[in-house]
Amino acid sequence: MLSLLVYAPLLLVAPAAAAPSLLQKDDVQSGPGGGACVVATITVTETVWTDPTPAPTVAGAGPEVSPLVFTDKYSPAVATQPALGNPASPDTYSAPAPAPEQPQQQYTAPAAAPSPSVASSGPAAGPDVAEPEGIDTTDHFKGSYTNALYFTNWGIYGADYQPQQLPVSEITRVLYAFADIGSDGEVKSSDAWSDYQKHYPTDSWNDQGNNAYGCVKQLFLLKKQNRHLKVLLSIGGWTYSPKFPPIAATEAGRQKFASSAVKLVQDWGFDGIDIDWEYPSNPTEAQNFVLLLQACRAALDAYAAQHAPGYHFQITVASPAGAQHYNAMDLSGMDRYVDAWHLMAYDYAGGWDTTSGHQANIYANGANPASTKFSTEQAVRDYISHGISPSKIVLGMPLYGRSFESTGGLGQPYSGTGGNPQAGGQGVWLYRDLPRPGAKVVYDDVAKASYSYDENTKELISFDTVDSAVAKAGYLVSRGLGGAVFWEASGDKKGSESLVGTLADRMGRLDSAMNLLSYPASQYDNIRKGMPS
Incomplete structure (x- = not known):
């Protein structure tokens, strides 16, 4: 079971005199002014993650830009479907409580919205099925926060990160990445073995009937044990995104996408969908994205009306932090159907640039503009100006770092990116492997961002630390945002250095709205029966 994570950026370098416009980047803005960097020297021991099995070279693996990408995987022989390629003195704030997101409100589709019927391949609930649990419609999210975490179906291979390792007490939403899209619009498994075939040690080989195993079963068990935990199916990602435009362009394609997405939600026992289309590039595609979301909302509501009255299945979107991308989208039109915007506030700097820089800074640093060509604050301002409620914006944070070699420091030219091949390709290091031995960690108190620098090797790595997470x-x-979302689970550290845990602690009250456990139309016997012991 081998994996090769593909996270290398799409090498689009603008001319030196041109304003930055690199894929998922936002416009340059003036920062809050100059300021000194706080330097902390940290002594670490070697913590490089190694995989005893070398990853294969994947023919045709193309360049990537966003960490929200797939992996080129090699599944074991039992797989029936080929796995396709795809990815200590903190600042404190005194601020009013945010205006919360309202994920439990029931959306009512307009009369003109399509309401596709949802096919049910599973048998109707029979006498062996317990009565569905009553739906708790109390708005537990009011005044609380989302702490979401992407979990990848390829992470079970090279990273050896299994669903059972998810920090369920610290998160409210799991985004299971990624589902594939067929040429007709069908949303489908991208790795059958990982998704629903793999037997874990606790799984019996003697079960009767048609049952789901793999990550799907384990995620359902986590939902059952942690009723606040919602699981959403993330569809698309960088590698599969080229499949969106043609299927979203037709009514038939949109209806197929919506009905098949809901089919996986009902079969796998999930609580909604997350759509990661990177990115609509013109007004027609922008309008088609709105229509696609409308179809999905109608299909989810139709399924809920029939099988889960009163329950609201969520729709979230992995949304860009680059102005050239979000300005090409109909944000206000989409917002009608979106419960949360997972703002991908990272990859502001990387191997596609001419200078090193912060990859996930909040603000621009006017004293070193080359280090902060883009910022989260500008993206948040722009989303709000398009009518998006701050409470629906969920701040994306990276659990990985972007590296620059042979550089004199932040905002300086570099030569090469290095990185740990096991972490996702050129120029990428998992947060859990940082800082590198001999490196000094620097916190930029103006940009609110961290990086490490090795004076001997001249390597600089931009990554979030506990200080920047705080x-x-x-x-x-202070901005009234809806919470945080992390890419991706296998990169985090444990204990006091966990960034996911840091956000959970600092945000305080987390969303406790109950998930759904009743899926009477699932084709899988164990999920349809609620995963009986």
Whole structure:
């Protein structure tokens, strides 16, 4: 079971004199002014993650830009479907409580909205099925926050990160990435073995009937044990995104997408969908994205009316932080159907640039503009100006770093990106492997961002630390944002250095709205029966 994570950026370098416009980047803005960097020297031991099995070279693996990408995987022989390629003195804030997101409100589709019927391949609930649990419609989210975490179906291979390792007490939403899209619009599994075939040690080989195993079963068990935990199916990602435009362009394609997405939600026992289309590029595609979301909302509501009255299945969107991308989208039109915007506030700098820089800074640093060509604050301002409620914006944070070699420092030219091949390709290091031995960690108190620098090797790595995570927690609270979302689970550390845990602690009250456990139309016997012991 081998994996090769593909996270390398799409190498689009603008001319030196041109304003930055690199894929998922936002416009340059003036920062809050100059300021000194706080330097902390940290002594670490070697913590490089190694995989005893070398990853294969994947023919045709193309360049990527966003960490929201797939992996080129090699599944074991039992797989029936080929796995396709795809990815200590903190600042404090005193701020009013945010205006919360309202995920439990029931959306009512307009009369003109399509209401496709949802096919049910599973048998109707029979006498062996317990009565569906009553739906708790109390708005537990009011005054509380989302702490969401992407979990990848390829992470079970090279990273050896299994669903059972998810920090369920610290998160409210799991985004299971990624589902594939067929040429007709069908949303489908991208890795059958990982998704629903793999037997874990606790799984019996003697079960009767048609049952789901793999990550799907384990995620359902986590939902059953942690009723606040919602699981959403993330569809698309960088590698599969080229499949969106043709299927979203037709009514038939949109209806197929919506009905098949809901089919997976009902079969796998999920609580909604997350759409990661990177990115609509013209007004026609922007309008088609709105229509696609409308179809999905109608299909989810139709399913809920029939099988889960009173329950609201969520729709979230992995949304860009680059102005050239979000300005090409109909944000206000989409917002009618979107419960949360997962703002991908990272990859502001990387191997596609001519200078090193912060990859996930909150603000621009006017004293070193080359280091902060883009910022989260500008993206948040722009989303709000398009009518998006701050409480629906969920701040994306990276659990990885972007590296620059042979550089004199932040905002300086570099030569090469290095990185740990096991972490996702050129120029990428998992947060859990940082800082590198001999490196000094620097916190930029103006940009609210961290990086490490090795004076001997001249390697600089931009990554979030506990200090920058604390600053981001304060920022999202002060801005009234809806919470945080992380890419991706296998990169985090444990204990006091966990960024996911840091946000959970700093945000305080987390969303406790109950998930759904009743899926009477699932084709899988164990999910339809509620995963009996």
